[in-house]
Amino acid sequence: MKPFVKWAGGKTRLLKEIERRLPADFDTWEDATYVEPFVGGGSVLFHMLEKHENISRAVINDINPVLMHSYHRIKQDPKSIMETLKVLKNEYRRLSEDKVREAFYYRVRDTFNDMQFEDEQKVAFFIFLNHTCFNGLYRENKSGNFNVPHGKYKSPAIYEEENIMALHEALQKVEIYCGDFDSIWSSLESNPTFIYVDPPYRPISKKVLMFTLYDKSGFSDSDQLRLKEICDIFGNRGCRIMLSNSDSYDGDISYFETLYNNGYHIDRIEVTRMINPYNSKNRKPKEVIITNYPIPNHINHINE
Numbered sequence: 170m171k172p173f174v175k176w177a178g179g180k181t182r183l184l185k186e187i188e189r190r191l192p193a194d195f196d197t198w199e200d201a202t203y204v205e206p207f208v209g210g211g212s213v214l215f216h217m218l219e220k221h222e223n224i225s226r227a228v229i230n231d232i233n234p235v236l237m238h239s240y241h242r243i244k245q246d247p248k249s250i251m252e253t254l255k256v257l258k259n260e261y262r263r264l265s266e267d268k269v270r271e272a273f274y275y276r277v278r279d280t281f282n283d284m285q286f287e288d289e290q291k292v293a294f295f296i297f298l299n300h301t302c303f304n305g306l307y308r309e310n311k312s313g314n315f316n317v318p319h320g321k322y323k324s325p326a327i328y329e330e331e332n333i334m335a336l337h338e339a340l341q342k343v344e345i346y347c348g349d350f351d352s353i354w355s356s357l358e359s360n361p362t363f364i365y366v367d368p369p370y371r372p373i374s375k376k377v378l379m380f381t382l383y384d385k386s387g388f389s390d391s392d393q394l395r396l397k398e399i400c401d402i403f404g405n406r407g408c409r410i411m412l413s414n415s416d417s418y419d420g421d422i423s424y425f426e427t428l429y430n431n432g433y434h435i436d437r438i439e440v441t442r443m444i445n446p447y448n449s450k451n452r453k454p455k456e457v458i459i460t461n462y463p464i465p466n467h468i469n470h471i472n473e
């Protein structure tokens with residue numbers, strides 16, 4: 170299964186590293202609950218649902234309404250989405266001239282921005298725009314209109330029927346929420362629970378400007394503090410928690426090592442980013458993976 174959208178901060182390339190760092194006995198948990206409060210494109214969600222059959226319930230959330238509405242509609246009625254997607258895809262592919270394709274893209278974008286959520290076709294338009302816009306970004310202007318320019322790809326994949334149907338099946342055990350990460354915790358029950366937390370990246374250091382194009386409100390250090398408090402509370406109730414973020418520093422001080430200094434385990438992995446924030450070939454960016462349980466032994470640490 171593959172995500173139905175490309176998403177900034179998507180974790181497809183880190184799946185192996187995430188999988189290796191799950192609690193060692195995860196597959197022996199009965200009726201496990203999987204929770205993702207910042208689900209984005211869902212690469213980790215769909216991986217977990219595919220690989221771990223002991224997950225009987227999942228709870229997902231994101232602050233982006235059109236994204237979460239799409240999960241909901243794919244869960245309910247994927248066929249009607251694909252009917253519209255097929256028309257859009259065929260029309261787009263039929264247009265060979267760049268200028269004409271571009272004009273078609275902007276017409277679809279305008280129509281999407283005029284649509285209400287009740288409009289059954291909105292999700293299909295969203296998926297089409299996501300695969301034909303620049304870099305699969307999601308960005309809105311001040312009036313809340315999607316404003317990413319055309320991506321000029323020769324033959325973008327857009328969707329595969331088999332994949333959408335597999336996502337539809339997998340979503341049957343998933344509860345879908347839309348809002349701030351704060352709002353979903355009351356839905357957790359007493360089953361063994363694993364929570365994967367992947368909030369927007371904190372800038373690598375205060376001096377380095379990073380691309381953070383998630384949501385109008387941004388994600389500040391006070392949000393990081395709120396999140397940490399919630400992790401403490403749910404960790405104390407027995408949930409196993411894994412968090413990802415950039416390896417962020419304030420001067421020489423590791424932001425996340427300082428914040429998660431009460432019994433959490435911090436691991437670092439090298440990542441390839443499309444935009445290297447250090448602007449240097451010799452210095453590769455790292456991500457931190459923070460867990461509230463010991464990281465399984467078989468992992469070769471690259472901590473400095």
Ligand SMILES: C[S@@+](CC[C@H](N)C(=O)[O-])C[C@H]1O[C@@H](n2cnc3c(N)ncnc32)[C@H](O)[C@@H]1O
Pocket residue numbers: 176177178179180181206207208209210211212213230231232233348349350351367368369370383384387388392
């Ligand atoms: C790093 S991305 C998650 C990427 C995801 N793991 C994937 O593989 O696609 C962070 C997500 O957090 C969402 N977000 C930002 N602020 C939020 C908030 N306060 N509450 C919930 N979600 C939020 C963004 O919309 C974005 O989808």
